[in-house]
Amino acid sequence: MQSRSPYFWPLLAFTLSVCAFLIVPVAMSMLAGVTRNYFIGVQSGLTLEWVVKVWTDYRHTVFRSIQIALACLACTLVLGVPAAYVLARKSNAFTRAVEELLVMPVAVPGLATALALIVTYGGWGEFRRSWVFILVGHVLFTLPFMVRSVLAVLASIDLRTLEEGARSLGASFTQRFFGIVLPNARAGILAGALMVVTLSLGEFNMTLLLHTPLTPTLPVGLADAYASLRLEVGSAYTLIFFVIIIPLLIAMQWAAQPIARTSARPTR
Amino acid sequence: MTTDRTALVALLLPAAVVFVAFFLLPLANLALLGGSGKLGWAAYLAVLTEERYLRSLIATVLLAGATTLATLMISGVAGVFLSRNRFVGRALLTAMLTLPLAFPGVVIGFMVIMLGGRQGLVPEVTDRLFGERLVFAYSMVGLFIGYLYFSIPRTILTVMAAAEKLDPRLEEAARSLGASPVRVVRDVLLPGLQPALLAAGAICFATAMGAFGTAFTLATKINVLPMVIYTEFTLQANVAMAAALSFVLGAITWAVLAVARTVSGSTVAAAG
Numbered sequence: 149m150q151s152r153s154p155y156f157w158p159l160l161a162f163t164l165s166v167c168a169f170l171i172v173p174v175a176m177s178m179l180a181g182v183t184r185n186y187f188i189g190v191q192s193g194l195t196l197e198w199v200v201k202v203w204t205d206y207r208h209t210v211f212r213s214i215q216i217a218l219a220c221l222a223c224t225l226v227l228g229v230p231a232a233y234v235l236a237r238k239s240n241a242f243t244r245a246v247e248e249l250l251v252m253p254v255a256v257p258g259l260a261t262a263l264a265l266i267v268t269y270g271g272w273g274e275f276r277r278s279w280v281f282i283l284v285g286h287v288l289f290t291l292p293f294m295v296r297s298v299l300a301v302l303a304s305i306d307l308r309t310l311e312e313g314a315r316s317l318g319a320s321f322t323q324r325f326f327g328i329v330l331p332n333a334r335a336g337i338l339a340g341a342l343m344v345v346t347l348s349l350g351e352f353n354m355t356l357l358l359h360t361p362l363t364p365t366l367p368v369g370l371a372d373a374y375a376s377l378r379l380e381v382g383s384a385y386t387l388i389f390f391v392i393i394i395p396l397l398i399a400m401q402w403a404a405q406p407i408a409r410t411s412a413r414p415t416r
Numbered sequence: 417m418t419t420d421r422t423a424l425v426a427l428l429l430p431a432a433v434v435f436v437a438f439f440l441l442p443l444a445n446l447a448l449l450g451g452s453g454k455l456g457w458a459a460y461l462a463v464l465t466e467e468r469y470l471r472s473l474i475a476t477v478l479l480a481g482a483t484t485l486a487t488l489m490i491s492g493v494a495g496v497f498l499s500r501n502r503f504v505g506r507a508l509l510t511a512m513l514t515l516p517l518a519f520p521g522v523v524i525g526f527m528v529i530m531l532g533g534r535q536g537l538v539p540e541v542t543d544r545l546f547g548e549r550l551v552f553a554y555s556m557v558g559l560f561i562g563y564l565y566f567s568i569p570r571t572i573l574t575v576m577a578a579a580e581k582l583d584p585r586l587e588e589a590a591r592s593l594g595a596s597p598v599r600v601v602r603d604v605l606l607p608g609l610q611p612a613l614l615a616a617g618a619i620c621f622a623t624a625m626g627a628f629g630t631a632f633t634l635a636t637k638i639n640v641l642p643m644v645i646y647t648e649f650t651l652q653a654n655v656a657m658a659a660a661l662s663f664v665l666g667a668i669t670w671a672v673l674a675v676a677r678t679v680s681g682s683t684v685a686a687a688g
Contacts, residue, residue: 155597159497166494166568167512173527173565174516176537186535227434230427237424246428253439255670257626259642260662263649264442267449267659284438291431321423343518350520352629353642357649367629371522374633379535386526397515 178390181383198384202373206385209369210392216279216365217348220286224344227287228294229337233329235295236302250295253288258353261288266357279363285354290347294340301336302329335403342400349393366392443666446659453656460660469644469661475556476641480624483560484617487567492613494568495575496605500584510576517569521562521629528562528634529553554635562630567620578612579605611679618676622669641665 181199185192231250235243253261262285270276307329314324330337352367359368366389373382451457463469498510516524532538532553539549552558582605590600606613628642641661649658 156501159493159501160503163494163497163509163513166490167509170516170565170568171512172537173530176530177526180530223434227431231431234424234428246432249440250431250435252670255622255673256443256666257628257642257662257669259626259628259645260446260666261439261443263645263659263662264446265438267655268442268445287434288439291435295431321420325423346518350518350523352520352522352632353627356628356632356646367520367522370520370526371629371633374522374526374529379529379533382526386523389523393518394515397518398511400518401511401514 174390177383177386179383180380181385181387183380183383186379186383198380199387202381202385202388206369206373209364209366210388212279212363213349213366214392216283216286217345219283220290220348221341221344223283223287224291224294225337225341228291228340229298229330229333232295232298232302232336233325233333235299236307247295247299251292254292258285258289258351259357261285262354262357265354277360277362282355282358282363282365285358286348286351289351289354290344293343293347294337297340297343298333298336301333305332307332339400339403342396342403346393346396346400349396443663447663449656450660450663451656453654453660455657459657460664462657463661463664469641472639472641472644475639476625479556479560479563479640480621483563483567483624484620486560486564487571487620488613488617490564491568491571491575491616492609495572496579496609498572499576499579510572513572514569516565517573519566521566521627521631522633523629524562524566525630525633527565528558528630532558532561554637556638558634559631559638559640562634563620563624563627566627566630567623571616571620574612574616575609578609582608614676614679618673622672625672626665626669 179190180186182194182196183190183192184195184197231246235247265281265285266276269281275281310328310332311324314328319327350367351365352371355365355368356371359365364372370382370385370389373385450459453459455462458465463473494513498506498513516527519527530536532551534551534553536551536553539551542548542550552561586604586608587600590604595603626642628646631638631640631643632646642665645658645661645665648654648661
């Protein structure tokens with residue numbers, strides 16, 4: 149047993165209180181979601197009544213959010229993975245500018261992006277009213293995460309040598325892309341995919357403006373419940389959201405580990 | 417080689433088309449629209465010249481600055497502590513500290529209500545202790561707490577990653593040469609962590625400037641710039657002013673991140 153510095157215990161206490169600040173409200177809201185009357189407290193009894201009520205009234209928002217998140221994942225895979233490969237293969241002023249531009253939708257507040265989309269495409273009635281309008285915003289916002297996640301992995305391997313080898317053996321571009329690039333980028337694709345789905349499920353800044361009364365998503369429904377319904381209902385709704393999002397967050401932590409290790413390793 | 421080049425262009429093209437059509441063109445359109453209102457191009461200066469907007473800009477900048485400072489101090493201490501010590505439960509503690517990483521702003525607003533709202537924990541405790549309910553959720557203080565909640569997890573991760581890369585032997589050497597703990601922090605740790613702290617601080621600042629969900633949940637009365645934009649757009653139907661203000665806000669957050677990226681030399685982006 150190594151001896152601890154005298155600062156160990158106060159610092160541990162500090163870190164634990166930061167942790168309590170983050171976790172206690174989560175636990176409280178989970179408890180409130182299954183409490184009969186939160187004003188009286190847990191002694192009023194536990195119930196699933198609120199969860200059932202929320203599920204009955206709001207499940208369409210859950211399904212719509214999952215639909216948008218999966219569609220968003222498909223779009224970012226098709227658009228982002230090839231783009232990341234190009235950025236990894238060619239490193240020059242042009243590709244650096246492209247990378248810089250692609251990250252812009254994350255740096256610019258979602259409110260501004262949503263307004264820009266509305267003033268430009270808001271007149272296209274069918275498009276404006278459908279869930280695809282929300283999808284467009286989500287793809288813009290999540291694409292940089294997929295690109296950067298894949299790029300980080302591709303940058304840490306010696307892609308050039310691998311591809312030269314395959315080419316000298318007669319592999320075509322397509323064969324190389326599917327046979328070498330994609331399998332090597334798997335960890336980055338997985339981490340990026342988890343990030344994209346998680347962010348899309350929780351996106352609110354853009355969605356509040358992009359949605360219509362016919363296309364509310366889970367976070368929009370949450371905001372509505374927080375504003376107009378009793379605390380227990382808001383909590384039960386949040387509980388449903390946590391049940392979906394927390395496994396994704398844990399999977400994300402787990403998937404990020406191999407990447408952190410590979411990118412921490414010095415390259416070449 | 418030429419076929420490779422064609423293939424590379426073809427691979428980048430779909431992302432480029434979507435990006436230009438749905439981001440660059442709309443943003444350019446927004447910039448033009450911002451100059452088309454009653455005020456003309458002066459709308460872009462209104463954020464400085466009209467007292468209402470200027471007040472909200474100052475409030476937003478102060479809030480973002482306070483969030484950034486507090487987050488860096490809290491996450492700096494916790495992050496360095498976690499990366500420099502091994503103890504039972506460390507992995508679990510780290511996982512719990514980073515769990516809220518991708519909670520959306522609305523949910524964070526609700527977490528603040530759980531802590532400091534009308535039926536929240538803190539008012540309950542202060543009621544028992546002092547006979548007075550301290551409700552802070554529906555104000556600037558609540559928003560500050562919310563942004564702290566949002567920024568701490570990601571900043572702890574950044575600090576931990578940077579501290580892992582710093583050689584602990586440097587700190588030991590300084591200590592064995594007689595440096596006090598304060599000097600070790602000031603002369604060894606802080607300079608080593610500086611790029612990471614700058615990058616993380618820029619993300620905190622930009623996010624706190626542009627975030628919207630938390631303020632929306634807590635109260636529509638909170639006078640931060642994103643809420644003003646939302647009100648101009650929906651209630652006042654003043655689309656041109658909303659466009660100009662959001663363009664200015666976007667330019668500020670983008671510039672803060674771009675400067676931090678140049679100074680720290682790493683990739684920086686805000687989220688949520």
